[in-house]
Amino acid sequence: MKQRVFLCLVVLAMFTACGREPRNVAITTLEKAYDVEQDWNDQQRVIPLDYQQAQGKRIFYEKCIWCHADSTPAGPSNRSNLNPNPPLINDGTALNPLSDEFLQNIIALGGSAMGKSAMMPPWGKTLTQDEVLAVIAFIRAAAQPPYQPSARTKSQHPEK
Amino acid sequence: MSAEVMGKASRRLRATFALASVAFVAVLAVSPVKDYFREWKQYEKEYVRFAQTRPDTKHLLSDFHLGIDQIWLPDMNVVDRCTTCHQGITEVSLRGPSVSQPFRAHPLIPHGVKDWGCVICHRGQGPATEVAEAHETTLAWEQPLLRGSYIQASCGVCHREDIPETPKLNRGRRLLSELNCIGCHRMEGIERPAMLGPDLGSVGNKVSRAWLYKWLKEPHTVVDKDGNTVVNGYETGVEPRMPQFRLSEQEIVWLSAYLATLRRQPVETYNFDARVVAAMKNKPDLADQGEVRFRQMFCTTCHSLAVTRAGETRLIGGDIGPELTKVGSKVNGEWLVAWLHNPQGYLSHALMPRYQWSDADLYEVSQYMLTRLTDPDLLKDVPPLKDPDAGDMRRGQQQFLEKGCGSCHQVQAVSPQKDFGPDLSNIGGKNVSQLEFGNSRIPRSLVSYIRAKITEPLSVNTAARMPQYHLNPGDLDAITTALLSMTGSPSSRGLERLIIPQRHADFHPAGAFGKIYERYKCYVCHRFSGYGGTLAPDLSFEGSRAQRRWMIDFLKSPQTLRPTLTFRMPQFNMTNEEASIAADYLVMVTQSPSVDLNAVDTKQLTPEKAALGKQLYEVKYQCHSCHTIGASGGYVGPNLSNAGNWLNAAWIEEWLKNPQALVPGCIEPRRAFTQDEIDALTAYLSTLRMSNTPQETAAGGAR
Numbered sequence: 045m046k047q048r049v050f051l052c053l054v055v056l057a058m059f060t061a062c063g064r065e066p067r068n069v070a071i072t073t074l075e076k077a078y079d080v081e082q083d084w085n086d087q088q089r090v091i092p093l094d095y096q097q098a099q100g101k102r103i104f105y106e107k108c109i110w111c112h113a114d115s116t117p118a119g120p121s122n123r124s125n126l127n128p129n130p131p132l133i134n135d136g137t138a139l140n141p142l143s144d145e146f147l148q149n150i151i152a153l154g155g156s157a158m159g160k161s162a163m164m165p166p167w168g169k170t171l172t173q174d175e176v177l178a179v180i181a182f183i184r185a186a187a188q189p190p191y192q193p194s195a196r197t198k199s200q201h202p203e204k
Numbered sequence: 205m206s207a208e209v210m211g212k213a214s215r216r217l218r219a220t221f222a223l224a225s226v227a228f229v230a231v232l233a234v235s236p237v238k239d240y241f242r243e244w245k246q247y248e249k250e251y252v253r254f255a256q257t258r259p260d261t262k263h264l265l266s267d268f269h270l271g272i273d274q275i276w277l278p279d280m281n282v283v284d285r286c287t288t289c290h291q292g293i294t295e296v297s298l299r300g301p302s303v304s305q306p307f308r309a310h311p312l313i314p315h316g317v318k319d320w321g322c323v324i325c326h327r328g329q330g331p332a333t334e335v336a337e338a339h340e341t342t343l344a345w346e347q348p349l350l351r352g353s354y355i356q357a358s359c360g361v362c363h364r365e366d367i368p369e370t371p372k373l374n375r376g377r378r379l380l381s382e383l384n385c386i387g388c389h390r391m392e393g394i395e396r397p398a399m400l401g402p403d404l405g406s407v408g409n410k411v412s413r414a415w416l417y418k419w420l421k422e423p424h425t426v427v428d429k430d431g432n433t434v435v436n437g438y439e440t441g442v443e444p445r446m447p448q449f450r451l452s453e454q455e456i457v458w459l460s461a462y463l464a465t466l467r468r469q470p471v472e473t474y475n476f477d478a479r480v481v482a483a484m485k486n487k488p489d490l491a492d493q494g495e496v497r498f499r500q501m502f503c504t505t506c507h508s509l510a511v512t513r514a515g516e517t518r519l520i521g522g523d524i525g526p527e528l529t530k531v532g533s534k535v536n537g538e539w540l541v542a543w544l545h546n547p548q549g550y551l552s553h554a555l556m557p558r559y560q561w562s563d564a565d566l567y568e569v570s571q572y573m574l575t576r577l578t579d580p581d582l583l584k585d586v587p588p589l590k591d592p593d594a595g596d597m598r599r600g601q602q603q604f605l606e607k608g609c610g611s612c613h614q615v616q617a618v619s620p621q622k623d624f625g626p627d628l629s630n631i632g633g634k635n636v637s638q639l640e641f642g643n644s645r646i647p648r649s650l651v652s653y654i655r656a657k658i659t660e661p662l663s664v665n666t667a668a669r670m671p672q673y674h675l676n677p678g679d680l681d682a683i684t685t686a687l688l689s690m691t692g693s694p695s696s697r698g699l700e701r702l703i704i705p706q707r708h709a710d711f712h713p714a715g716a717f718g719k720i721y722e723r724y725k726c727y728v729c730h731r732f733s734g735y736g737g738t739l740a741p742d743l744s745f746e747g748s749r750a751q752r753r754w755m756i757d758f759l760k761s762p763q764t765l766r767p768t769l770t771f772r773m774p775q776f777n778m779t780n781e782e783a784s785i786a787a788d789y790l791v792m793v794t795q796s797p798s799v800d801l802n803a804v805d806t807k808q809l810t811p812e813k814a815a816l817g818k819q820l821y822e823v824k825y826q827c828h829s830c831h832t833i834g835a836s837g838g839y840v841g842p843n844l845s846n847a848g849n850w851l852n853a854a855w856i857e858e859w860l861k862n863p864q865a866l867v868p869g870c871i872e873p874r875r876a877f878t879q880d881e882i883d884a885l886t887a888y889l890s891t892l893r894m895s896n897t898p899q900e901t902a903a904g905g906a907r
Contacts, residue, residue, distance in 0.1 A: 073301075076352040078311075079372065094311040094352075099369060107871055110840040111829070122838045126829055156824075163829035169874040170864060 084113075084134050085188050093185055100182025103175055104133060107167065128161055136187035147180045148173075244272070244333050247289040247306060254307055260297050272333065275321045280699065282321035284330035286338065293317055314369075324699075325358040326350050347635065348649050350688070353681060357632060360689025362699065364393050364706040376686025379679055384445055387612040388625035388670075391690060393706055399553035401446065401612035405468040406550065410539045413464035414586040420456045423448060426510045426517070426529050427579070434510070434517040447671035450662075455603050461592030462600025468616050471538055474545045480563040494572025497565050502762075502774040503528075505729075505739075506556075509577070522739070522771055524728060525556060532578035541570045557724040560777040608669055625670065630692030640665060654684050709734030717789035724776050732794070739771055745796035745866060748858075754850045755787035756780075765842040796858075796866060804853040809887035817888025820881055830872075833892060841872060848893040856886045 074080065077092030081101055093101060104112075110122050112133040123130055131138040139147070150158045152173075154166030167176065184191040239245075248270060255264040273287040292298035292307040294317055299309040310317055315325070323330040328349035332338040339349045350358060356373040366374045380386065380394045387400045407416070423446040425433050451459070484490055508521030510529040519527060531540075542549065544566060547556040592600075601618065604610060610620025631654070639653045644663045646652040653664065658680060661668035675683065711732040713721055721727065727736035730743045746755075760783050762773035778786075795801075821827045830840035837843075847856070858865070860882045863872040877885070 074353065078352050078355060096312045098371075102368060102371060106869070107873075110871070111838075120839065122830065122840050125838050162824065162826040165825075165873045166875065167873050169876060 081182075081186055083188065084132070084186070091185055093182070096178050097181045097185045099175070100178035100180065100185075103171065103179050104182055107171075108133065108179070111163075126161075126163055128163075130164070133183055134186040134188050136189045136191060139183055140187055140189070140191050144180055147183065148176055151176050151179060242333070243335055244288045245270075248291070251289075251291040251307055258297070264292065264295060264297075275318060277319075277321055280321065280324065280702075282324060282330060284321040284323055285333055286322040286328075286330065287317075288333060289335075290322075325355060327358070348651075350651075354651060354685050354688055357685045357688030360686065361632075361691050362702045363704050365704055372682050372685050373689060375679070376682035376684070376689075379683050380686055382445065383447070383673070384612050385628075388608055388623075390623055390627040390629055392629045393690075399551070399555075403551055403553070403614040404463060404466055405614065405616045406466060406471075408464050408467040409471050410535055410543075410550070412536070412583075413460050413589055413592075414583045415534050416460040416463050417456055417586050417589065418583055419446075420449070420451055420459055424527070426519075426527070427581070434512075447673050449607055449671045451603075451607070455607075457589065458596050458600040459603050459607075459609075460589065460600070461596040462598075462604060465592065465597055466615060471536075472542045472546065472549045473538055474541045474566070476541075476567055477563045480567060484564065484567055490568060491572045491575050494568035494570070495576065497569050498572055500775060501559070501565075501569075502772045505771040505774055524737075524739075528573070528577055530577060530579045530582050532574045532576065533580070533582040537570070537574050540573060541566065544570060555725055555728050557728075557774070557776060559774075560779060560782075562777070565777075628687065629690055631690050632688040633691035642666065651684060651688070654687050655680060658683060707734065711735035713789070713793075716785045720778075720782050720786050724778070729773075740773065742867060743790065743794055745794055745799070747791040747794040748796040748799035748801065748852065748866075749855045750790075750850055751852060752787045752791050754846075755790060756783045759783040759786055763846075766839075798865060799852070799854050799858045801852055801854045804857055804886065806853055806890070808883070809853065809890050811887075811891075813884045813887035814891045815888075817884035817886070820885055821888055825875070844889060844892055846892065846894040847889040848891055851889065853886050853890050856889055857882055860885055 073092045074090065078095045079093045079098035079101060081091045081093055083089035083091055109116050111126060111130045112123065114121050114123060114132065116122075123132075133139075146158070150160065150164065151171070152166060152168030154162070155164030156162040157166065171179070184193075248268075252265065252268070255261050255268075258264055268291065272285055273291070275282060275284040275287060287293055289306045292303065293310050295309050297309075298307055299311065301308075303309070321330065322328070326349055327347040329338050329347070356370040359367070359370045360373045360377075363370070366377065368374075377394060380391060381397065384397075384400045385391065386394050386396045411419075427433050487493070504521035506522045506524035508519040508523060508527045508529075510517050510527070511520045519529075521527075535543075539550075543556075544559070545561060546558055547554040548558060604615070604618065605620065608620070608624040610618055611624045632650075634650060636648050636650065636653075639650065641648060641653065642664045644656060646656050646663070656663050657665075657668075657670070658673060658675065661670040661672070711727065711734075712718065726732075726743075729737045729740035731738060732742075733744050750758075758773075759776075759778050760780070762775060764772065828837040830838040832838065832843045833845050855866075859872075860875070860877055862874050863870050864874060
């Protein structure tokens, strides 16, 4: 009798206590990425992009690629045609040292406003500020060598 | 019964009762203990500890309270408790991969978490408070979480019209249409083209039985001279619209027997002027001349050819029409000439324009295609096929119906089975229990089911009739995304009011221009008021942009305006009359409401202003970085060497004020020009003129 009661208790306890163990399913960054960009220098590497970076990629392929890449969807690029030569969009050596503020200004106001070549037109009346920020997010994501945000960029996220 | 026995029994009873009481208390205690150790409570405590390690602790904990957190949006059926664990989801300072889940902030998106909840986009189970139940498929909850790589499917649930923010979804929808999926499956929002596969009613006049055999065996392959498959549509990403069906040798023999005898209407043999043929027949460079004309007419805008450069073979050219590398070994010569002369005579839905050919051109080009675009070995591995008998043909026709050929290809007197494949209009809303996985070992989820079904139809259903597609990973993801977006009727989810429907545009002018528009298939490449292709410039406002005289010259002999484009307007050899009618129509009808052609007095465009404009063009704004004038300049914008003859001054003015207002999405950025600068630039551009005499090419003359 005792044993039976005990058995019942054990079974009851098992029923109540056994919850589902959370399973740790490995999820790769690519599975979480909104879009991806093939690394221009490395065929094997694919860069995951979040929503904002993906929008930057789209705008880049519409507006910027013609002068900031060596090949375009239409074939040849206008880059070699220009003097000074515009930097490639993934050129981290040239673009990583530039602050987000500087990039925002040169994109929105154009090269001449920032003391650079007037060949870079101003996009501030064509793209919204969010779109300019998206392009910068894409530039940072595509950069080779990779972009390391410096300590000062933390100030970009003001506390609410 | 003795007292002793009674006492023993009562002791036993008391002992049992005591034990039962202890057990009862223990059982009662299980519940609060279990509650104390609930997963979400652990995550909440962890969040507090985590927040204390951050510099903005106070801010991070300002909204925090112990207990279930929930976003409740009754009009959208949203009850999401995800924020119970995902405490930092709206905290800007917790954005980025350095913060580990579940506390990381959501990436920046247009729809705020508080206004939309989580499950509208991510699916999963909103009310669940356990990790596994919220994220995975369990018995009780059937829609697993949708992660970033397929998330665009959820955009498509409401955004039925393509939006630029969802490239993967848009590509998937386009592929579903291009790959003719709509031929067999019912799907909402996927356009059904006028013609899926070609009408095969007279295919016996077009190709030989041996070619049909080869095509059914391996559709769309180009083999080099050593016998290696060098360009294969499957691998180059140019997916052929004809997929590979799993046909046995015998089935191919029957099908080819049946198809080769289909000759509904005889070939409309074109009779060349005998003098032209006599004069050209023995010319040694006949095929070379034909190739020159083939290139001059820009056939490659729609058709591709395999070209080998530096040991690598690639397809060069467009994909509107079929690839032509070996067309000379495919089609019957008489048929080819009749087709080039009048494509719609053979196939009423054909997208190929009906060119105005001179006999000389037609002869040269057809000879080039029949003698140069060939491969003598194309049919060498086709076994000898004995003459078909009535039984072969009958069985061929039966195969035609059983394999679903009739869903894409029409053949007179054969009525195909309606809805050959399953209805897919709700595939993205299916629960796992509704899917058949057969003996496959793939994970039991909707995503893996869809992917398996597309890549290897037999793996989940050994009786599948679906043909074999060979998609690259990007296209597979895109199609999966588009299918996941098809969740059936919105009413079942209370989301009707959120649906942004697809727009339907149509542009079919009647009258004299309508005939030209249909004959030259302008809408295949150009867009008119939202209808038509996107390969070439949108002509909705062409009458405001271009001058009539220039249009006529251009239609008769298209020049290069945008030098970087590989795809150019073909030379149709339009007659003067046709070009005039088309130009008149465009000038009269395709006007932009924001351009008043009389607004600019051309007398005001003085040489002084033009000189200032030249200065602005070359120095201040450096327009030459994108535009070419004469021999120098950039390739991004159109060549402006002939802008004075091409563009209306009023258009230039409006364009300089706001290009995107005239052509949405155009590349040219909007500048902050002053009115004086606009006048000066307009004056300068209006002075740019090249010789105004139309170039009469050998064949472009009057007819």
